Amino acid sequence: MKLATYNINGINGRLDILLHWLEEAAPDVVCLQELKAPNEKFPHRAIEKAGYGAIWRGQKSWNGVAILSRGVEPIETRCSLPGDADDDQGRYIEAAVNGVIIGCLYLPNGNPAPGPKFDYKLRWCERLQTYAQDLLDLEVPVALIGDFNVMPTDLDVYKPERWRDDALFRPEVRRAYAAILKQGWTDALRTLHPDEAIYTFWPYWRKAFERDAGLRIDHFLLSPALAVGLKAAGVDRWVRALPQTSDHAPLWIEVA
Template sequence: MVRIATFNVNGVNGRLSVLLKWLTATNYDIVCLQELKTSDEKFPVEAIWEAGYGAIWHGQKSYNGVAILCRGREPAERRRGLPGDPDDTHSRYIEADLDELVVGCVYLPNGNPAPGSKFDYKLRWFDRLISYGQDLLTAGAPTVLCGDYNVVPTPIDAAVPRRWLGDAVYFPESRQAYVEMLEDGWLDAIRHIHPEKGIYTYWNFSYGGGYDRSSGLRMDHLLLSPSLAPRLRGAGVDVELRGWNRPSDHAPAWIELD
C-alpha cells in the first residue's frame, strides 16, 4: 500500500511543529506541501529529515512555494515550474519520480479579487496545467497531481455554497477548468471514494481561536491518471489537524493505493 497526502501548510517554518507532529503520527509514504512561504535556503530540510523524510522543494520568500517529501529517502526531482510561460516567477509546481509513480505538487493561484488581473492569471495558469496534464496522460506513466487547486468543484464541496458565489474559488470559470481536467481523464480520488459526502479541506480562521465550521470547502484535490484508478483503495481528510494549536487553515487530504 502506498499512502499519499497533500497539505497546504500555510507557512512551513511558522507551523513546523504542526507539520512534524503530523508526519510522525501518520507516516505517509509521500507528502506534497503547498504555500511554504519561505525561500529555498530557509526550507527546514534538516528537521524534516529528522522526522524521517527526504525532500525536494521550490521556495519563494513570503509567498507560494511547494515541496514533495518521501519517507526514508529523497525524491528524484523531475520538473519545477509549469511549461508555457517563461516569465512566470511564482513557485507553484514541482514534480518527482518515485519508483513507478510520477507525483506533481500543485499550488494553483487563488485569483481574488475577481474579476481582475489576479483572476486572469489564475485562469492562464489553469490552462497551462490542463495542457501539461494532457502531456502527462499521453506519456502514460502512473501519475498523481495533488495539491491546493483553489477551486471548489461543485456545491457539495462547500458547507454553505452561497457564501462563496463572489469568490474566485467558486467562480464558474474556475469550476469549468477543473471539469476540463476530469474530462481529459483525471480521476478526483476523494470524490470517487465519497461520491455523495460533504468533505472539506479548508475552513476560515475565527477570532479567538478555533474555526468556522460553516465555512468548510473542499479545494485540496488528488487527481489520478486512469491507470491508477483500479489501485485506489481509500481517501479522506485528516480533519483533526484543523483543531490543533496554531493550525493551517487547511487540513491534509490523503489517498491509499495498492
Template sequence: MKIATYNVNGINSRLNVLLRWLALAEPDVVCMQELKAPDSGFPEAALRDMGYAAIWQGQPRWNGVAILSRVGEIHETRRGLPGDPADDQSRYIEAAINGVLIAALYLPNGNPRPGPRFDYKLRWFDRLHDHLAGLVALDAPVVIAGDFNVMPTDLDVYAPDRWRDDALFAAPVREAYARLLGQGWIDALRELHPGEPIYTFWKYWRNSFERDAGLRIDHVLLNEKAAARLIAADVDRRPRAWDKTSDHAPVWIELADNARRRRKA
C-alpha cells in the same frame, strides 16, 4: 503507498504542527504548498530527522511547493509549470518516486475578481491543462496533488450561494477544473465519497472549523493507472483542531502495490 497533500500555510511558523502530524499519520509521500519561505529557509534537517527526503521550490513570504518522501529517492522531473517563461511564482514541482509520477501544485487564488489576479489564475489553469494532457495517458501511475483553490461543485462548499462570485467558485474556474477531469483525471476523494460533503479548508474566524463551515479546495487527481490502485482516500481533520495550525487539513490517498478492487470508506 500513502500519499498526502497539505497546505502548511507557512512551513517554519507551523513546523511543530507539521512534524507532529508526520509522526502521527506516517504518510509515505507528502506534497506541500504555501511554504512561505525562500529556498535557503526550508527546514531540510528537521524533516530529514523524521526520515523524509525533500525537494522544494521556495519563495520569500508567498507561495512555495515541496515533495517529501520516506519510501524512495525523489527523482525530480519538473520545477515550474511550462508555458510562461516570465512566470516566476513557485507553484509547481514534479518528481518520480517508486514508479509513481507525483506533482505538487499551488494554483493561484485569483481574488479579487475581476482583475489581473483572476486573469492570471485562468491562464495558469490553461497552462496546467496543457501540461497534464501529456501526463494523463502515461503507462504509469500519475498523482496530481495540491491546493487547487477551486470548489468543483455545490457539494464542496458549505454555503454555495455566498460564494458564486468568488474566484474559488466562479463558473470559469469550475469549468476549468471540469476540463481537467474531462482529460481522464479522477478526483480521488469524489471517487470514494461521491455524495458526501467533504471539506479541506476552514477560515480562522467565526468558529468556521467548529461549525464545519468549510470548503473543499485541496484535491488529488489520478490517471487511470493510479486510480486502478486506489484503495482509500480521506481528509485528516485532526491537525486543523491543533493550536497554531494551518487553515487547511491534509488530504491523503492510499495506493496498492498493484491494481486491485477498492474499498470505499
C-alpha cells in the same frame, strides 16, 4: 502507498505541527504548499531527521511547494509548470517516487475577481490543462496533488450561495477543473465519497472550523494507471484543530 497533501501556510512557523502529523500519519509521499520561505530557509535537516527526503521550490513570504518521500529521495523531474517562461512564482514541482510521477501544485487564488489576479489564475488553469494531457499521454502512474483553489461543485462548499462570485467558485474556474477531469483524471476523494460533504479548508474567522463551515479545495487527480489502485481517502481533521495550525487540514489517499 499512502499519498498526502497539506497546505502548511508557513512551514517554519508550523514545523512542529508538520513533524507531529508526519509521525502520527506516516504518509509515504507528502505534497506541501504555501511554504512561505525562500529556498535557503526550508527546514530540510528537521525533515530528514524525521525520515523524509525532500525537494522544494521556495519563495520569500509567499507560495512555495515541496515534495517529501519517506525513506527515499524524490527524483525531481520538473520545478515549474510549462507554458510561461516569465512565471517565476513557486507554484509547481514534480518528482518521481517509487514509480509514480507526483506533481505538487498550488494553483493561484485569483481574488479579487474579475481582475488581473483572476486572469492569471485562468491562464494558469489553461497551462495546467495542457500539461495534464501531456502527462496522461505518458500512460504511467501520475498524481496531480495539491491546493487547486477551486470548489468543483456545490457539495464542496458550505452555503454555496455565498461564494458565487468568489474566484474559487466562479463558473470559469469550475469549468476549467471539469475540463481537466474530462481528459481522464480521477478526483480521488469524490470518487470514493460521491455524496458526502467533506472539507479540507476552514477560514480562521467566525469559528468556521467549529461550525464545519468549510471548503474542499485540496484535491488528488489520478491518471488511469494509478486510479485503478485507489483504496481509501480521507482528511486528518484533527490537525486543523491544533493550536496555531494552518487553515487547511491534510488530505490523504491510499493506492495499491
